[in-house]
Amino acid sequence: MYTQKVLEHFRNPHNFGSMDNPDALGQVGNLACGDVMKLYLKIAKNKDGQDYIEDVKFETLGCAAAIATSSVVTDLAKNKTLTEALKIKNEDIIKALDDLPTIKIHCSLLAADALAEAIYSYFQKTNQPISKELEQLHQRIVTCQTRLKH
Amino acid sequence: MKLSTKTRYGLRALANLIGQDGCCSIKQISKNEHISSDYLEKIFSKLKKAGILKVERGATGGYNLNCDPKKTTLKEVVNALEKAEFICPDFCSCQSKSVWQKIQSGFTNVLSSITLNQLVDSKTKSVYLDYAASTPVDPEVLNTMLPYFDFSYAGNTMSLHQMGTSASQVVETCRQSFANILNALPKEIIFTASATESNNTVLKGIAFANKSKGKHIIISSIEHDCVLESAAWLKTQGFEISQISVDKDGLLNLDELKKTIRKDTILVSVIHGNNEIGTIQDLASIGQICHDRGVYFHTDASQSFTKVPLDLSKLNIDLLTASSHKIYGPKGAALLYIKTGTKITPLLHGGGHEFGIRSSTLNLPAVVGFTKAAEIAMANFDQENARLIKLRDYLIKNILETIPDSHLNGHPTDRLSNNINISFDRVEGESLLLELDYYGIAASTGSACSSSSLEPSHVLLAIGLKPEQSHGSLRFSLGRFTTKSDADYLLKVLPQVINKFRALSPFKS
């Protein structure tokens, strides 16, 4: 049911593990089945003075699709500026994996959400302006999580 | 350039023999590997000539290795069986000659780099531990079935001509055989096409036939989906359903059952051996309660049939389901026992087959196969179940001991001889299954992620597991072809697999 790409990332995930003193952390849980993903970012300034993702690590409890999407989102995000990274949508993740079974689409949302949450928390920490879009996304993710806890 | 069947079968048979740890008969290997014994005999005598195998005499006699599997390479085995050459003839000096020479030397290199031991341990090993999902058809069962596809049995069992009559005679013999096994009357045995059909017939058939008495039906909280879904559908038809809870080991709460039975209760349906956690219910007590209150009692014995003794003359059971493909019979056959005098409406109306309870032309070969499978299983009942229990407990003990934060689900002793269900904290079942599959191990899980509804297993929730614990559950179900070496292989692979995903998990112990 999974594509070769999914299986490759699942078997040999890229950038997995925790990170000491990350500059940003995004943790999301998934409503549908209670899976959890944690994304760590190390952020630096590029030569144009923009914030970019110098390093990224993930930890995921979940199915093969959740692990593969986590792995692929770290690949997609690495070395991108935060503005670019925020443009990564779950469609991009699915495309990078050559497809996902429909029932597993929510797992790719998990990965995209974790990235957005990490960047949101970084903007907050460094007092950077937060776009209306990102704020809305953050609100949606947070409501999902609190509902999950009940 | 194709490797001959002889070599492929030879390697498979040798691997199987090594897996048995010791002397093994041709018959056993032929059964395990589905290779005809005549053909195996030919292969083995060549291997004997080459000094790879030897014959041992005596009661436990058979073939045994005559070489060190750590040192003997596949090259020696292949050479003993055939001359595998990828070369142009000597006189040829064509352009492609060097290609063939390279292939030949590569071929030899590969074969001489793999020892017999590595062959057995390699990832290509396949260990099926999902017998509770379905079993392979026993070759002996298949052989028994084959003649019944023939012209002489082409008739419908309801037809009056010769062929119909001979077919119907065969069915009656099968019915008798099940009557003997279950200690029931032949006319109390109805053949159906699946356990799902039997269970549907019971729930809907009893409900609609006994409406005048009442519309209340009781099931347990750990039934198979086909019972749950039938009950849910009956609810939409105006019936009332109560679910009786189970304790942490999965045993039915008998007091709750007693309290829940009402004047208008018409049926109690409780699964005998649970398909997920293996817990075996106390049918005698449940049957007694139902009998005292004058309520029909049905049990789904799909998993327990031929694994737990079932004497229907002693138990107060009115209806019982058993299935063929769980006991090395073909798919597409099952039975429903209906005690004489039970009021039930058929699900399938038509030509009036099976005493009018189940119209449909019978699947004769499948019924014959089912019967043969049951006969074989009953003939080896004590021995095989004792063997499985030993293997089961060996695995449970070792898994719980070697893997921290692992918990057995289901009853420790009132448990199907072949069922193991364990939860591992901080991991998810679907990813475990997929990884185990890389090692050739087939198992199953109660994780929400692997179900089509993304809901965790209702059985695991019913015994009090939290959703996240059901997430990390694995079921290993053993069977007739599971060996001690399969068990040891699992014990070797499983801790690595669990560790891999625990390292990936955001939660640490």
Ligand code: FES
């Ligand atoms: S993590 Fe549960 S379905 Fe993917």
